[in-house]
Amino acid sequence: MTSRTGRTAVSGGPLLLGVRHHGPGSARAVLAALDHARPSAVLVEGPPEGDALLPLAAHGRMRPPVALLAHAVDDPGRAAFWPMADFSPEWVAIRWASAHGVPVRFVDLPAAHSLALTEPKEDGAEDGRGIDPIGVLAEAAGYDDPERWWEDVVEHRAEDGPPADPRDPFATLAEAMTALREAYGDGGHPQDAVREACMRLQLRAARKEFGDDVAVVCGAWHVPALHTRTTVAADRALLKGMPKVRTELTWVPWTHRRLARHSGYGAGIESPGWYGHLFGAPDRPVERWMTKVAGLLRDTDRTVSSADVIEAVGLAGTLAALRGRPAVGLTEATDAVRAVMCEGSDVPLALVRDRLVVGETLGEVPETAPAVPLQRDLDRQQRTLRLRPEAGRRELDLDLRKDTDAARSRLLHRLRLLEVHWGEPVAGRGSTGTFRESWRLHWEPELYVRIAEAGVWGTTVLGAATARAETDAVSAPSLAGVTALAEQCLLAGLSEALPVVMRALADRAALDADVGHLADALPALARSLRYGDVRSTDTAALGEVAVGLAERVCVCLPPACTGLDADAALEAHRRVDGVHTAVGLLADTAGADGLPERWAGVLRKLAGRDAVAGVVRGRAARLLLDGGRLAESEAALLMGLALSPGSAPADAAAWIEGFVGGAAGGGLLLVHDERLLALVDTWLTGVPAEAFTDVLPLLRRTFSAYEPGARRALGELVRRGPDPGRAHDESVPAAPGFGEGLDEGRADAVVPVLRLLLGTGAPAGPGTDG
Structure with a gap:
């Protein structure tokens, strides 16, 4: 040597x-x-x-x-x-x-x-x-x-x-x-x-x-x-x-x-999963690998037989020999799996790579290993709540009326406040009420570093989250930041931090004169008030601040919505929506007497001022209509004014977007009220050719968000040709099936059928067979 x-x-x-x-x-x-x-x-x-x-x-x-x-x-x-x-x-x-x-x-x-x-x-x-x-x-x-x-x-x-x-x-x-x-x-x-x-x-x-x-x-x-x-x-x-x-x-x-x-x-x-298999397989590694793959594919309801496994093993060996390799490698094994077990498709093959070639194995460390105190406390809570870390992503649905689920929710929210993002809130599949929460959990090793970083705030998750919230409340750069923090404190059950956060919130709200900041802050506060019952938290102080903010917004918002460019108008549209939702949540709060009526007055001002951006005027009119504070005839009048020949096409298109745009249910509104559809149709067919290309992007954005069924129904109505005179003559519907009021005769014919379906019996009489 x-x-x-x-x-x-x-x-x-x-x-x-x-x-x-x-x-x-x-x-x-x-x-x-x-x-x-x-x-x-x-x-x-x-x-x-x-x-x-x-x-x-x-x-x-x-x-x-x-x-x-x-x-x-x-x-x-x-x-x-x-x-x-x-x-x-x-x-x-x-x-x-x-x-x-x-x-x-x-x-x-x-x-x-x-x-x-x-x-x-x-x-x-x-x-x-x-x-x-x-x-x-x-x-x-x-x-x-x-x-x-x-x-x-x-x-x-x-x-x-x-x-x-x-x-x-x-x-x-x-x-x-x-x-x-x-x-x-x-x-x-x-x-x-x-x-x-x-x-x-x-x-x-x-x-x-x-x-x-x-x-x-x-x-x-x-x-x-x-x-x-x-x-x-x-x-x-x-x-x-x-x-x-x-x-x-x-x-x-x-x-x-x-x-x-x-x-x-x-x-x-x-390919750590493949390497782990090679190291752990005492003999016949290819046969054992193909058996693993077959088991995985069978678990996903794919048909893989023992003959398929035998054929895949043989094909892998043949490929290795043709390629001059000393033994079957991952490439040959993968090609054989694709051809035999996946029928040439890369879709199931991607699952094999994710689950087996890479793998989701999570190691384990004994409790005697050194750890920062915060990690120790988190480990204890994970065991108590039966919420162990897992390498793969998984969904977790919580019912906050149950003590264990409520404690899990508080732990996950506290960790998020500490920037340990083990769980991310997601839209739940079931109820959207405040008693339900859905999370997507995914534990990664880097979270141990985040926990070590968070250890400077305290030795327990509760203590660290409380200290972090109190510090962030003082240093938050904006009013919206403090309101978001208040919401986090309620979700995380940080009762000791809440007074500090509320003082900071009240101070910021009193000094901030920007109505945009106030409008941005209000929805989070209103949402937070809903957590009082389910999370057993006293929200009286929060409600007082929220009502005060709402009153200031009612006074300051109308002037702030005038003279806006297109981008600022969309931002104002978003704020009007947020404040409207918040006012609805605050209606039963102490000190909020008359707030819904005052807000309705604000919407009327916005809907009737020509200086207000079209998208904001249209949205205000729609909110009044949906809330029963604007008659259908008044809505038609406002639309007629907005779409009159004297209005700029771009401003008229923006009004339409605000009134019937996107996810606001405008498609169904137009389907069931042909007067409004006729007004839109008449205006659209009268837009000059040179202005049509300017308004087309707004209209496309408005109508493309409708559900396919609503779009089909609107297309059918337009194809039949609604009568423009319907907007002026309310006594005659433009097309069969549409009318201003209730057709009592047709409604009575449905009642017996409904009684049969509900099991209440159908009395004899006219229409029973219908």
């Missing part, structure tokens, strides 16, 4: 086992080499501060994938992960050392230095400067896919039988890495020189303590640097003066999905 690196290392000195992080072939090779060499100590790439946590790897409740999490004490957002799966060579080495009573230590740059050197990057940001050693070797071997090359030369090496000396493959890989280092230097990773100097110093210390009979498991890229002869002084010089921060480390659960990203070691893998 005469190579410049690996061979010499194998025959004498420390055993340098260069690996690919998260590689099952590397993991099996490491296990075989350790069993063969029986070293007196094992050194693993990782932060030395984690040495105290290594005994937990042998704990019965420690189940990979897991990650070593390091974060700065004074800046928890500055954090790093070292993830490990059961097929990671580092994890295999740690477990081997624990099982054989051999000392095991981490050797790399301390996290205190690496975190101090790390500049926070935007999520998903990649450096992009460094080379990919595996990619370079694959290209040199004539492969266009590094993953496929690695599978052929490493993962499937067992197909040819184990080597005579389990250490030989590491020597061969070390030679290749030495050639790469000679050609590419640091490979675009200048910080590696500091890391490798630190590794050499720690390796020297281990050799001094345990002798040369030590094994080092690290990225293959670092092996040549560890074998390089340098002086202690030179290595220490590289580390001199490095910045440093106080750090804390712990184990946290990880997921296969997170292993598929480039994080931690910077060695994300595309």
Whole structure:
């Protein structure tokens, strides 16, 4: 054994086992080499501060994938992960050392230095400067896919039988890495020189303590640097003066999905589920894989027979032989699954990739692992409420009248206030009342960092959320921000924070003269009042502030809606809708006597002022009509004025959008009131050609939002040709089936049928058979 690196290392000195992080072939090779060499100590790439946590790897409740999490004490957002799966060579080495009573230590740059050197990057940001050693070797071997090359030369090496000396493959890989280092230097990773100097110093210390009979498991890229002869002084010089921060480390659960990203070691893998299968399958891995795939597809009601499994296994083997591969790889297995079990469709194949190739496995860490107090409290509540974290997304429907569901809701809202977004509220499938809530839960490992960051606010979820709310109330930049915070406090049950938030709200509301800010703040306050009964919260102070805001809005809103451009008019339209809804919610609040009537007066002012933007005038008229405060004849008169020849076409189109636009139910209104439809039709057919292109976008936006049934009915009515005179002669309907009032004769004919359907019996008499 005469190579410049690996061979010499194998025959004498420390055993340098260069690996690919998260590689099952590397993991099996490491296990075989350790069993063969029986070293007196094992050194693993990782932060030395984690040495105290290594005994937990042998704990019965420690189940990979897991990650070593390091974060700065004074800046928890500055954090790093070292993830490990059961097929990671580092994890295999740690477990081997624990099982054989051999000392095991981490050797790399301390996290205190690496975190101090790390500049926070935007999520998903990649450096992009460094080379990919595996990619370079694959290209040199004539492969266009590094993953496929690695599978052929490493993962499937067992197909040819184990080597005579389990250490030989590491020597061969070390030679290749030495050639790469000679050609590419640091490979675009200048910080590696500091890391490798630190590794050499720690390796020297281990050799001094345990002798040369030590094994080092690290990225293959670092092996040549560890074998390089340098002086202690030179290595220490590289580390001199490095910045440093106080750090804390712990184990946290990880997921296969997170292993598929480039994080931690910077060695994300595309198929952690497949690699886990290869590592865990004792024999016949292809047959076992196809059986897994068949089971998954059957669970989704696809028909997959045993014959399909046999055929897929045979096809995968044939493809591997045709492509000159030593064994079936993921590509061949996937192609066979697509052709045989998915009938050529990529839709079920996407499910296979998501559930099996990548996987949703979530690791587990024992309760004895160190954690910040806030994490401990959250763990306790998760167990109490039977709300355990899960890697996959799932829907959670809550009935707030039940104590457990109400407590779950408060916990999720408190975490959201702390920016720990484990759950996101979603529109529920059932009731839309205040007693129902629906959430989409998705636990990600990064949430442990968010919890560590939130730990500065308190040691319990309740205490931290209360402190955060009180601080945010004082520093909120706008009135709307304080009102949103008040709503959050009620949802989260933060009774101690609510007085502070209410004082800040009252102060902001008293000083803010911008009616837009007041109108934006009012809906959140009104919604919050609904939570009093179901959440047993005293909302009297909130109601007082909300009514005061509503009174000010009634006074200030009409002048603020005049002289607006198109964008500002749409914003005013939105605010009018929000205030209208809020007034309805405030109607029964103490001190709100007469508020609905005052608001109706505001709407009448808006509907009748020519200086108000058309979309706002139209919306005000519609709200009055829906509320029974505007007769149909008055609505027709307002529409006639808005669509008169003297009105600009763009302003008239905006009025139509406000009156019958979008989700406001305008389609059904026009279907059942032909007078209004006739007015719109008459105006539209009279728009000059040169103005039509200007109003078309507004009209398209208005009518395209209607339900398909409403659009079809309107098209049929227009095709039949409603009589424009209907708008003036209310005694004759323009088309059969439409009229101003109730047709009592036709209604009476329906009553007996309804009685039969309801089981109340049908009395004899005219119309009974109808």
